[in-house]
Amino acid sequence: MIETVFSVELAVGETLLLQKNRISGGSASRRVCVVTGTHGDELEGQYVAYRLAAELRARPELLDGIVDIYPAINPLGINSIHRSSPLSDLDMNRLFPGNRDGNTTEAFIDAVVRDIAGADVCIDIHASNIFLTELPQVRINENAAAELVPRARRLNMPIIWVHSNATVLESTLAYSLNALSTPTLVVEMGVGMRVTPAFGEHLVLGILHLMDHMGMWGEKIHITPATVVGQDRRVAFLNAESSGIFIAETRVGQDVKAGDRIGYIADPVRGELIETVAAPVDGLLFTIREYPVVYEGSLMARILESRG
Amino acid sequence: MKRKTLFTIDTIYRQPLAVEGLYFSEGPDAAPAVAVVGALRGDEVQQMYICSLLVGTLARLEQEGRLAPGRKILVVPCLNTFSMNIGERFWAVDNTDVNRMFPGYDKGETTQRIAAALFAHLRGFEYGVHLTSFYQRGNFIPHVRLWETGYEQAQLADGFGLPYVVHSTPAPIDTTTLGYNLQVFGTQAFSLYSRNTSSVHEKSAHRALRAILAFLAERGVLLPGSADIPEAPPDPAYPDSAAPVHLHEDALVTVLSERGGLYFPAREPGDRVNTGDELAVIRDPFTGEEKERVHAPASGHIFFAHEGNLIAGHDVCFRMIPDAATDPSLR
Numbered sequence: 001m002i003e004t005v006f007s008v009e010l011a012v013g014e015t016l017l018l019q020k021n022r023i024s025g026g027s028a029s030r031r032v033c034v035v036t037g038t039h040g041d042e043l044e045g046q047y048v049a050y051r052l053a054a055e056l057r058a059r060p061e062l063l064d065g066i067v068d069i070y071p072a073i074n075p076l077g078i079n080s081i082h083r084s085s086p087l088s089d090l091d092m093n094r095l096f097p098g099n100r101d102g103n104t105t106e107a108f109i110d111a112v113v114r115d116i117a118g119a120d121v122c123i124d125i126h127a128s129n130i131f132l133t134e135l136p137q138v139r140i141n142e143n144a145a146a147e148l149v150p151r152a153r154r155l156n157m158p159i160i161w162v163h164s165n166a167t168v169l170e171s172t173l174a175y176s177l178n179a180l181s182t183p184t185l186v187v188e189m190g191v192g193m194r195v196t197p198a199f200g201e202h203l204v205l206g207i208l209h210l211m212d213h214m215g216m217w218g219e220k221i222h223i224t225p226a227t228v229v230g231q232d233r234r235v236a237f238l239n240a241e242s243s244g245i246f247i248a249e250t251r252v253g254q255d256v257k258a259g260d261r262i263g264y265i266a267d268p269v270r271g272e273l274i275e276t277v278a279a280p281v282d283g284l285l286f287t288i289r290e291y292p293v294v295y296e297g298s299l300m301a302r303i304l305e306s307r308g
Numbered sequence: 309m310k311r312k313t314l315f316t317i318d319t320i321y322r323q324p325l326a327v328e329g330l331y332f333s334e335g336p337d338a339a340p341a342v343a344v345v346g347a348l349r350g351d352e353v354q355q356m357y358i359c360s361l362l363v364g365t366l367a368r369l370e371q372e373g374r375l376a377p378g379r380k381i382l383v384v385p386c387l388n389t390f391s392m393n394i395g396e397r398f399w400a401v402d403n404t405d406v407n408r409m410f411p412g413y414d415k416g417e418t419t420q421r422i423a424a425a426l427f428a429h430l431r432g433f434e435y436g437v438h439l440t441s442f443y444q445r446g447n448f449i450p451h452v453r454l455w456e457t458g459y460e461q462a463q464l465a466d467g468f469g470l471p472y473v474v475h476s477t478p479a480p481i482d483t484t485t486l487g488y489n490l491q492v493f494g495t496q497a498f499s500l501y502s503r504n505t506s507s508v509h510e511k512s513a514h515r516a517l518r519a520i521l522a523f524l525a526e527r528g529v530l531l532p533g534s535a536d537i538p539e540a541p542p543d544p545a546y547p548d549s550a551a552p553v554h555l556h557e558d559a560l561v562t563v564l565s566e567r568g569g570l571y572f573p574a575r576e577p578g579d580r581v582n583t584g585d586e587l588a589v590i591r592d593p594f595t596g597e598e599k600e601r602v603h604a605p606a607s608g609h610i611f612f613a614h615e616g617n618l619i620a621g622h623d624v625c626f627r628m629i630p631d632a633a634t635d636p637s638l639r
Contacts, residue, residue: 008568008620008621008622009567009568009569009620009621010568010620010621011568011569011570011571011593011618011619011620012568012569012593012618013593013594016620083403084403087620088443088444089397089398090443094408094481095481101562101564102562102624103444103564103622103623103624104620104621104622104623107622129402131402167480167483167484169480170480171479171480171481237415239415239416239417242318243317243318243319243320244320245320267320268320269320269321293320293401295317295318295319295401295418296317296318296418296421297317297416297417297418297419297420297421298417298418299417
């Protein structure tokens with residue numbers, strides 16, 4: 001059933017709506033929330049929202065509990081190719097937990113948090129940005145690792161990245177919900193402004209697998225074990241030292257050796273190759289730059305270093 | 309005055325981003341006294357303009373020998389020429405906000421590197437003044453803001469002579485601002501808010517110039533008698549305040565719209581209002597029919613006013629300083 005969680009009148013002949021699709025079955029009160037579309041240029045979660053809802057509707061007899069799907073936390077952004085909220089030009093994932101007495105965007109965000117809080121688990125799906133393609137991964141703040149890594153292992157994502165706490169990330173949906181004792185897993189996969197169905201299918205299976213583990217889905221599903229990236233596995237960042245056009249020569253998911261060429265930066269004006277980008281370590285390439293224009297500092301790739 | 313390129317960032321198809329700084333009273337023995345930073349964002353035209361007024365004034369005062377010797381001043385009018393030239397508020401490539409990147413990281417992403425490069429030039433100054441703008445679009449009564457970091461010396465803000473000093477408790481997102489990081493790294497930093505952002509407002513620009521000169525004079529960076537200058541005369545619309553009101557941001561009263569529509573404000577920043585006074589009218593955008601009258605929930609002064617002829621429901625029309633907001637313990 002499509003429910004309106006929050007609505008507010010826009011200036012001219014339109015109402016801004018926060019909608020969710022509530023799908024329930026059986027008698028259990030356990031609740032899973034699937035959230036996406038916080039950044040209006042990230043669309044991978046749209047496929048997951050569609051496919052998960054279709055799976056649940058196709059086999060309602062297997063469901064015992066409640067699944068709330070929020071396909072568009074930033075509906076104006078998705079409809080206008082804006083990463084941020086077009087009302088404020090601010091990144092909505094830096095405004096959590098919102099403010100009931102704040103401006104339109106802050107009140108909207110407050111409604112998101114209030115509606116999800118108390119769920120047994122929440123999955124917050126992101127799609128990198130328009131610049132980088134990411135191998136599917138779950139990202140977890142180290143402060144919440146003990147509680148979240150066991151759940152993340154069930155999501156069928158190849159990588160679980162436990163990262164250090166950055167103060168600025170305390171303004172995210174995941175941090176806010178985890179602080180409210182609502183376990184929340186952040187999924188990053190694919191690239192902005194595109195849909196990668198293969199990645200989406202992995203995650204749909206993973207969500208059903210997690211639900212099965214929670215006693216909410218009556219079907220056994222086999223998944224691929226994840227690699228957990230923590231303090232024992234280093235991530236190498238490759239940032240551009242020159243400005244130009246980056247030409248990638250590798251794809252995410254490839255194993256690389258130290259010295260392997262990842263790509264290069266070209267100067268189209270002079271017809272010169274100005275920087276060769278090589279892997280600094282052996283490992284798994286799990287991030288690659290998709291948008292070719294680079295400035296000094298632009299991230300081009302990330303490599304999960306092999307165990308030494 | 310010495311005009312220097314602080315650092316550059318190369319690009320394809322545009323000239324390098326060259327961030328310029330203007331130094332005064334510079335010399336081998338000069339101690340870094342005051343750094344003034346203008347536009348970090350591409351729409352902060354007023355903030356850049358105020359810096360240009362300051363540079364012109366300081367150049368004249370330096371020629372006349374009215375700057376205190378050995379007290380170096382740095383003015384950085386505009387960090388983000390790239391965005392300003394194409395009408396963008398945030399970084400022209402990835403829409404990130406440089407003022408959410410401090411103290412920066414010289415091996416990181418482009419805007420982290422820009423922040424780190426600027427911060428390297430600002431570190432070590434005794435005082436910092438950042439002319440900045442708010443995350444909500446609107447106009448302010450000119451005021452000074454400071455972060456509660458535990459390092460701030462709030463009474464120093466009185467030296468600007470502006471009527472209000474607003475204390476803010478930093479949210480996580482605020483810990484990456486320039487002002488917060490200057491404070492944490494040992495500079496007494498103040499954020500100075502003028503009335504406008506994206507367009508020049510002459511009166512409040514000159515009021516900001518007057519405030520900065522007053523601060524420089526009180527801190528001994530100008531020689532005595534140098535702060536009162538013809539470029540920034542006293543203005544009855546923005547009177548000097550020998551004893552500014554200190555208040556905490558949480559004491560401000562927010563006045564929200566309930567409806568969306570065409571927006572007609574009746575009051576502006578600085579206005580005195582009483583409880584129940586009409587502040588704005590919201591009309592149906594197609595019929596002109598009145599949808600809502602916005603009233604003052606308290607007596608006090610208008611501190612911030614929504615800018616624009618359209619407004620959504622549940623948006624901030626005004627923020628007010630209620631009469632009860634003053635907190636002498638903050639000074």
